[in-house]
Amino acid sequence: MNPADALPEDLAGESRFQLLTRLGFAGRGFLYIVIGLLVILAGRTEDLTGALEYLGHGLGKVLLVVLAAGLAVYGLWRLTDAAFGIESGRRHAKAHRKRIAAATSGVIYGFLSYKAVLILLSQRIGDHEPQQHASAALHLPGGEVFVWIASAILLGAAIAQFVKVRKCDFLRALDCDERQKVWIKWLGRVGYSARGIIFLIIAWLLALAALHRRAAEAGGLEEALDAMHPVVRASVAAGLIVFGVLSLVEARFRRIHRPPPVDHVAEKVVEAVRG
Template identity: 55%
Template sequence: MNPSAPLDRAAELARESRFLTLCRVGFLGRGILYILIAWLALQTGRTEDLTGALEYLGHGSGRILLIVIAAGLAAYGLWRLADAAFGIENPGPDGKALRKRSAAGFIGLIYLYLSYKAVRIILAGHAGTMNAQEQADTVLDLPGGAVVLGIAAAVLAVAGLNQFRKAGKCTFLYNLDYRAQAPLAKWLGRIGYAARGVIFLTIAYLIGKAALDGTSNEAGGMEQALDFFSGPVLWAVALGLALFGAFSIIEALFRRIHEPPPPEEIKQKVERKLT
């Protein structure tokens, strides 16, 4: 046996441990962002999306936290992409596993993009990206843009219904350590996912209406979805988002996270697919 093999394996395990720790930081960062969005809506009446929450943190001492969150979101995004490519969380060639892997890849890209926005905020003081209306306007200017927006609205509607499905069946508990599968975690997740379902369906409605009207004025993301509500309904949805944030923190502590394949195994799989 190569005398350096144990040391090499120890170094590899240390790298994997750091990566998985950063994934947990990603869950923690997601929780903090959702709690911040809810706090701003409940305490100040200010509505923000995830980008707005990142920008809110990008001032003063919050910048240090933002740096940690950016690293965590990047690791979380890469982990999701690893699941999409290699099935580390959803193995198997069946249709259900492939659908989950496709969703994992999409989620991974979203969180990598959020990490990129966080880095932009750290370096430049702002995310420097188009808001929801500007994005919708750009799409509408393209040939068939209204159709594209309609498809986006349909995808978001399906995603919203899936959030309600998770809330009803409590599938979010499957990947938690048994120590966290308590009534508190169950109800935090159920209410939190239901609140996310409301937000997703509202965004789908706003984008769908923009597609039908051919104008971007009413298109929006989470910020505009929260603006859609007022009074007790807004408070209920914001509280639900805060509870989702709290559940994300539980995930950061107790979620079972499968390690991505070693670099050599990844290389071999890529080579097999290319040959």
């Protein structure tokens, strides 16, 4: 949504939902910082789930409770954006692409929150999830097509990261002055570049799995880091730490619109059912 289109009450004050969404931004940032530090300081590669498991011991469980709540609300906020365009907008050509991206992000972070709860309940999270998902797809008739589609989606996500690097449009949603935006811009350029590289490698791994019909060749963030030369891996890990810092900055300065009231949501659902 263009800030000029926002109603005054959308931006007035902070609801609990908005505050928890900021906590979700902070939680996302903290996980990326943990992943980067594990690579640089311990030579250990993890994905977002692995970072949650790493934190799920001792006093880390207290932090995990906070992360679970923040990630759940962050995911809900992204899904609300996908449904109603409260951030992505409704009146321009790019809105549909942004709302699809918001839906994808909402599902991912909602699922991460669910995993955090499982870890808190001392339940084991399955290893090698990307390979498991690829294997399930490849066992379907024409299943390699689904893996190719997933690879194409990740390629599109990588391109989107690099577009952010060039345009720096992430700055538009921040409520801070121009001097602050000078250094925040470079946080974004470094952080989104690192994410773009990760998405490119994941897309490549999925393409190999589809081409050879071998689920073992698929991979996620952890496998993408493992596929890199050690020097490149350390550089990308540093970039992921910078992306985490950017997320912490967004937790402070991101303009977050309130979700529509429940009665408005109910009206939209009734309209959709009636066709």
